[in-house]
Amino acid sequence: MEKIENKVCNIAIDRSYKFFEEAMILANCKSNENTTQDKDVNSIYDSVLVITDQNVYNHQLNKFIDKLKVKTIYEYIIPAGEDSKSLGVYEEIINYCIRINLSRKSVIIALGGGVVGDLAGFVASTYMRGVDIVQVPTTLLAQVDSSIGGKTGISIGNFKNIVGSFYQPKLVYINVGALESLPIEEFETGMSEVIKYSLIYDYEFLDYLIENSEDIMERKTESLYYIVKKCASIKAYVVDEDEKEGGLRKILNFGHTFGHGVEKLCKISHGHAVSIGMNMAFRLSLQQNIIEQGYYDKFITVCEKYNLPIEFEDADEKEVLEIMKSDKKNSFGKIHLVLPVGQGKVEVVNNIDEEIILDIVKRCKYA
Numbered sequence: 517m518e519k520i521e522n523k524v525c526n527i528a529i530d531r532s533y534k535f536f537e538e539a540m541i542l543a544n545c546k547s548n549e550n551t552t553q554d555k556d557v558n559s560i561y562d563s564v565l566v567i568t569d570q571n572v573y574n575h576q577l578n579k580f581i582d583k584l585k586v587k588t589i590y591e592y593i594i595p596a597g598e599d600s601k602s603l604g605v606y607e608e609i610i611n612y613c614i615r616i617n618l619s620r621k622s623v624i625i626a627l628g629g630g631v632v633g634d635l636a637g638f639v640a641s642t643y644m645r646g647v648d649i650v651q652v653p654t655t656l657l658a659q660v661d662s663s664i665g666g667k668t669g670i671s672i673g674n675f676k677n678i679v680g681s682f683y684q685p686k687l688v689y690i691n692v693g694a695l696e697s698l699p700i701e702e703f704e705t706g707m708s709e710v711i712k713y714s715l716i717y718d719y720e721f722l723d724y725l726i727e728n729s730e731d732i733m734e735r736k737t738e739s740l741y742y743i744v745k746k747c748a749s750i751k752a753y754v755v756d757e758d759e760k761e762g763g764l765r766k767i768l769n770f771g772h773t774f775g776h777g778v779e780k781l782c783k784i785s786h787g788h789a790v791s792i793g794m795n796m797a798f799r800l801s802l803q804q805n806i807i808e809q810g811y812y813d814k815f816i817t818v819c820e821k822y823n824l825p826i827e828f829e830d831a832d833e834k835e836v837l838e839i840m841k842s843d844k845k846n847s848f849g850k851i852h853l854v855l856p857v858g859q860g861k862v863e864v865v866n867n868i869d870e871e872i873i874l875d876i877v878k879r880c881k882y883a
């Protein structure tokens with residue numbers, strides 16, 4: 517087990533669930549400035565609620581629970597899929613917490629992908645004004661991105677994560693072995709956020725992703741471990757610098773202003789929406805002569821290597837623009853976009869006319 521720790525993040529990375537309890541106890545001792553190492557989880561929490569979804573329940577729950585020696589453990593299983601990030605499912609879980617009399621001295625464990633993590637995080641941040649949450653991400657996307665940094669949320673209608681909170685997990689426990697049972701399309705979609713890190717922060721990593729695509733696609737444990745650790749470290753650094761997205765953290769939103777515009781309308785996965793959104797941002801930078809064609813070509817190459825889409829279909833570009841206008845980064849009536857400005861570098865701009873944005877969206881629509 518390796519650790520990535522800073523002021524706000526407490527991450528353990530491993531190849532199994534073996535050291536989960538140990539990591540929980542260490543995390544608790546650290547945050548409570550308690551040096552007593554002989555505690556067990558039962559003396560820290562009076563009960564544990566594991567929130568997961570149906571697929572993770574089938575593939576991962578038993579492997580995980582086997583490693584958890586706690587007296588009182590509850591399980592809540594949500595339907596798999598994005599639609600569970602809703603007020604309705606949120607309310608059902610809160611009702612369940614009330615029914616089992618979950619106390620403030622309990623811990624919620626989010627075992628699953630970004631949907632489980634965002635929803636369970638929001639439940640934890642609001643139930644009784646906050647109970648501890650531990651993230652145990654089981655998708656590639658969740659391991660490299662959603663489980664880290666404390667953004668929680670649910671969606672209302674077509675508006676993604678429009679209700680939520682910043683609420684840091686006590687611990688993020690990443691078992692890269694959990695990715696074995698992940699369907700190929702979910703693995704590929706997670707690669708979109710992995711590629712994002714190379715484009716916002718680490719250009720050499722982009723070369724690594726292009727050159728090692730076969731090993732990564734074959735999910736060789738050491739390649740997975742390397743990319744998960746690399747991305748988790750970048751995210752932990754950015755969040756530590758700017759926890760509440762006042763400045764630097766906006767770079768993690770690269771591809772998302774455009775992407776959230778198409779995600780709900782086209783009913784596509786988050787990762788696919790992000791690769792399409794990054795393409796739109798690239799096309800805009802190219803059109804504005806901010807980047808060179810060669811860099812854009814490299815972006816296309818990496819998307820091809822991981823079967824990621826760069827165009828959308830079945831949505832009206834004006835509706836996409838309407839959703840973009842409600843992005844959380846916007847202010848004073850201006851759309852704020854994160855654009856590539858050079859190799860491995862992005863910047864936030866707010867001076868692009870809406871007609872130009874609309875034109876770019878249109879050009880990225882599959883003809």
Ligand SMILES: NC(=O)c1ccc[n+]([C@@H]2O[C@H](COP(=O)([O-])OP(=O)(O)OC[C@H]3O[C@@H](n4cnc5c(N)ncnc54)[C@H](O)[C@@H]3O)[C@@H](O)[C@H]2O)c1
Pocket residue numbers: 569570571572575576596597598601628629630631632634654655656657658661662663664665666667668676677694695696697698699702705706786787
């Ligand atoms: N909070 C953040 O910072 C942040 C960052 C990125 C994305 N997100 C959010 O994350 C969500 C997308 O997350 P996701 O891509 O993980 O989707 P997801 O949670 O829907 O998981 C994808 C699918 O994989 C299944 N699955 C999960 N783990 C599995 C495993 N080990 N074996 C077999 N099947 C498994 C799930 O049941 C689901 O069907 C979006 O809602 C997005 O907005 C949040």
Ligand SMILES: O=C(O)C(=O)C[C@@H](O)[C@H](O)[C@H](O)COP(=O)(O)O
Pocket residue numbers: 661665667676677709761765768769772844
């Ligand atoms: O952690 C962040 O900050 C991110 O922006 C990471 C994104 O990958 C993620 O999809 C996030 O949920 C988007 O946030 P939002 O504020 O645009 O809803």
Ligand SMILES: [Zn+2]
Pocket residue numbers: 661709772786790
């Ligand atoms: Zn994202």
